[in-house]
Amino acid sequence: MNFHDNIQELNPLKASNPTEKFIADLIFDKFYNSDGTSHIIREYTFDSLLSTHFFTLRDDNRFHDESSITTKEVKKVFQNLIKNHFDEESVFSFFSSLEGFINVNWYRENQNILDSIPSGFKIMTDSTFSIKLTKGNDQLLDWFRQPEFIMFKKKANSYIGSGDFALKDLNEDISAVLRRMKAQCCYIEQIEISFIKNKDLVLKEFIDGSLNLITYDTKQRDQYSNVIEKILNSKYPSYQFSEIDNRAIRYAEINNVQDSICLESILRSIDVNKDTMRDSSDFAISPTDAAKNINQDSIYKIPIVELTKNQDKEYFTSTSNVNYLRTKLEKLYPTDPHIVIREESGDSFLNNYGNNSIIEAKKLFKNNDSDPVYILDVFPNYVIYHNDLKGIDNGQTLGEMVKTIFYKTPKTY
Secondary structure, rough: EEOOOOOOOOOOOOOHHHHHHHHHHHEEEEEOOOOOOOOOOEEEEEEOOOEEEEEEOOOEEEOOOHHHHHHHHHHHHHHHHHHHHOOHHHHHHHHHHHHOOOHHHHHHHOOOOOOOOOOOEEEOOOOEEEEEEOOHHHHHHHEEEEEEEEEEEOOEEEEEEOOOOOEEEEOOEEEEEEEOOOOOOOOOOEEEOOOOOOOHHOOOOOOHHHOOEEEEEEEOOOOHHHHHHHHHOOOOOOOOEEEEEEEEEEEEEOOOOOHHHHHHHHHHHHOOOOOOOOOOOOOOOOOHHHHOOOOOOOOEEEEEEEEOOOOOOOOOOOOEEEEEOOHHHOOOOOOOOEEEEEEEEEEHHHHOOHHHHHHHHEEEEEOOOOOOEEEEEEEEEEEEOOOEEEEOOOOOOHHHHHHEEOOOOOOOO
């Protein structure tokens, strides 16, 4: 397979580009997976009388250097998090909820001692530890599912994981090789990654069979995308495709618009999804009544800030009622009516705003008492692959995909 971005950082907590995140997902185990399973924790109990959580580590999982995963390594992970990643939301929430945090925080702020762990964390044996919180007992496992809580050890300048694959070769800007470490985890024994920048060459390598699969971001519009679109439209039956779980969401925050007529005027001017019914039950008057009361002589001046890259589409068109003014975020008055266009991953969007049904509806909605948000575009990403590959389902991440994929006819390289 091919990634455009090179590997610049092997620290899993600093993985930033798609290549680094993909590799970190395969090399390192999280404390808990999103489905509640764990390759690190064998047993978990909560003693309500003691108000204490007890954890037992698995004894059938080891680091790639064959060393054991012990509670001392858990402590080192926690020390690294509280020292270097304390500002991350899940990290702050966890440590600030631990018993004894007040004392530790005093040393952080006054003595610059940053790696002390609150007394609520205790090592009991090499394989068991306990956690006592002052708040958030029902949130602990959710925090441990977050990407910051990853098991790894640092040895010299290397980061050693316990995941299904290990990085066996890294050739600067050319290639990387991941090799399977656990016989029962998946079918694929080795993953070879190239870092080809030229899209035409990537497509040629794929058609020639040198690459077994490629990814396609639907925001791209070029000659490369024209060929991929033909594959998506089944013009080339030798290939298949599946949507992968990292689509991008482009949306508009409609801030401080208290006037229902103004809001309806804005919605009518959006040059997207005009055939989609909007749910206006949150507003004081219905769209029909608003339309009757719109004063054609009145003009609402609404600043717009676009915080997206390579946006090639205008979503808001000035009308007789609304005049849009492009500006920069720093020039806004925070309390004035304005619109901010943002773009982020589907996972990040859902964490902030709701569930998948909201994305599928592509409509206006309100999150509790917040300002309205309108989904402008959903950009799915696809993986394109040859017909001899099987086991790929829609909605998987790339990391999940390589663990289920197999060849209809076994291949060796």
